[in-house]
Amino acid sequence: MNNKHPYGITLIELVIVVTLLGxxxxxxxxxxxxxxxxLRRGLARVELLQLAARQEEFLLNHGRYANSxxxxxxxxxxxxxxxxxxxxxxxxxERIYLFSLVTGQDTFKxxxxxxxxxxxxxxxxxxxxDSRGVKRSAGSGSLSACW
Numbered sequence: 001m002n003n004k005h006p007y008g009i010t011l012i013e014l015v016i017v018v019t020l021l022g023x024x025x026x027x028x029x030x031x032x033x034x035x036x037x038x039l040r041r042g043l044a045r046v047e048l049l050q051l052a053a054r055q056e057e058f059l060l061n062h063g064r065y066a067n068s069x070x071x072x073x074x075x076x077x078x079x080x081x082x083x084x085x086x087x088x089x090x091x092x093x094e095r096i097y098l099f100s101l102v103t104g105q106d107t108f109k110x111x112x113x114x115x116x117x118x119x120x121x122x123x124x125x126x127x128x129x130d131s132r133g134v135k136r137s138a139g140s141g142s143l144s145a146c147w
Contacts, residue, residue, distance in 0.1 A: 044097040044112040
């Protein structure tokens, strides 16, 4: 039998393929993780804006700002959201942001603090919005990058 064209792959070919796959994964994984963090930060921004709108509606109806998130119709104060933006208990292991409310006389400040894997977001850190509509971030990045 003549074996001029053997079928299959050699060990060297297999090592080359595995090495190339390793390089591709090592390059793509950090980009993917950064996109996940950015997407989840967007969920926190949307939630903060919705909470601020609820506070303004509460002010119109009651002549003052709500002193707890529960007064705004949320399950508890503070509360958290998961990666789908669903509200859950603050102690849940699936939480990605924890939302809290700080009130003063005729003022409020809503804060979204990153939790779990989202805590690796050093660019923006905790996000906040106050009763004057001023947006802030606690991270090292610019406000425009975070909001």
